[in-house]
Amino acid sequence: MNNNKLYTKTKISELVGWSEANGRRWVKHFKDYIPTVIDRNRTMYTSESLRIMKFFKRMNEAGFTIPEIKEILNEEGIPKKEKDEQSLIKRHKSEQAHREFDKQIKDTIPSTGEMMIPYLEMIKDGRAYPASEITEKLVGFFNLSEEQRLMKYENNPDIILLSRIRSVRYSLKKENYIEEVNKLTYQITADGLDLLNESRSEIKEEIEELEKVVDPLTVVKEKIDDLNNELADNLLKQLRNVHWIKFEEIVVELLTVMGYGDGKVTQRTNDEGLDGVIKEDKLGLDNIYVQAKRYAANNSVGREVVQSFSGALDGKGARKGVFITTSYFTDGAKKYAERLEAKKIILIDGIELSKLMIAHNVGVDINQTFVVKTIDYDYFKDE
Known part of the structure; x- marks a missing residue:
């Protein structure tokens, strides 16, 4: 090149x-x-x-x-x-296998207090380390499993370990035990080295103080998560009340906006059980077919419905499908989709649908925007 x-x-x-x-x-x-x-x-x-x-x-x-x-x-x-x-990609993709919250696993993940001193120990040689490398060192130090490393909170998509490491980093930086020498690159300070040489009791006392330091961005994010959850609930109510034709148009628009290709709603008659198609390339050599079902909250989508959709894909010779509903899928439907080998069917329930619409600005408007600025380290470099 x-x-x-x-x-x-x-x-x-x-x-x-x-x-x-x-x-x-x-x-x-x-x-x-x-x-x-x-x-x-x-x-x-x-x-x-x-x-x-x-x-x-x-x-x-x-x-x-x-x-x-x-x-x-x-x-x-x-x-x-x-x-x-x-x-x-491989590392973050594996998160999908550990999305279910498990309190027992959560309780085995090191707390912010437990990681304070090990964090400093990982960088006590005085070198500047990228945040990702420090995280890998901590994972090795605590001998964490994939489940411990990737477990997310019950009510938000944040990974527990990374969230706690960010809190550790913020506290140590605020109290001048580490400094950010470049974007997401950290180095221990003289104060940090001094802390490592303190007595056990003094270190314990300082850790207790550090645990009280709260990153204001964490507080803001929690409030934003609350607002988004409320918005998602209200959005889902709207989706359940729109005309079924409009609903089909919404889901095709969402998948198009998400970057999967150019989409369109299929003909209203003789659509063979398929509501939309996304052309991943201009020639339509590889298509994603869409099924959209606007159901009430208590009307589940079972295995037989997903199996029927799978049969419709076979009729098109298709290998990819997305089934979207405003309700939820039964365990039987999920297991059926997971076991398919010749094709891939993605199931998106009402909760996930509303969150995807919010994330991609489909059906929502921006009310207020808050800008949080950080240092542009490149600006201060010599040419």
């Missing part, structure tokens, strides 16, 4: 395999991560831009939504090599 080659937004979208509109949307969402240059008064994109865009596409194809990708990047940044990209 020619590292000096420049691309337009249209061309880079084409090279990644997205439509121009879809490419523009991803550039808009991740403009802080995609490098650009000005050439003859035009914004152009580099080979590194192309690499990063392809990484985003791989993340999306692996099932990550835009908000999820942003959360991962805010924690770990952009991987520098393809091997690192694959490792990151």
Whole structure:
């Protein structure tokens, strides 16, 4: 690849395999991560831009939504090599196997107080460490299992371990035991080294004080989560009351906005049990078929309904399907979809549907926006 080659937004979208509109949307969402240059008064994109865009596409194809990708990047940044990209995707993809909350596992995850001193011990050599590397060191130090490492809170999507490590980092940084020398890169301070040399009783007393330090962003996020949960409930009520034709249009629009391709609602008659189709490429060589059922909250979707959808996919020779409902799926329906081998059917219930609509701004408006600024470390570097 020619590292000096420049691309337009249209061309880079084409090279990644997205439509121009879809490419523009991803550039808009991740403009802080995609490098650009000005050439003859035009914004152009580099080979590194192309690499990063392809990484985003791989993340999306692996099932990550835009908000999820942003959360991962805010924690770990952009991987520098393809091997690192694959490792990151594999690691975060495995979270999907550990989504169910388990209090017994939660209780075995180290607390913020238990991680304070080990955090400092991991970086006491004075070197600057990326946040992700410190996390890996802590995982090894506590010998944590995949379940402990990936367990999420019961009522929000945050990973418990990472949330607690962020709290540790905030407390240590606020009390000047560590410093952020670059974005998400930390180094122990003289005060941090002094703390490690204190007596056991003095360390215990200081840890108790550090545990009282609360990151204001955590408080804000908890309140935002409460607002989003309330919004999701209200949105789901609206979805259950809209006309079934409108509901089909909504789910096709959502999947299109999520970046799965260009979608359309199928003909109202002779649709063979399929409500929509998403063309993943311009020629329609690989299609995702959609079934949308607007049901009441207590009207479950069972195995036989999902099995019928699977049969409709067979009639199209299709390998990918998405079944979306405003109610919920029975365990039998979920197990049936999980056991399919020749095709992949994704089940999205009402709760997940409303949250996806909020995350992708479908059917909702922005009421207020709060901006939290951080230091631009690149600005202070010598040219």
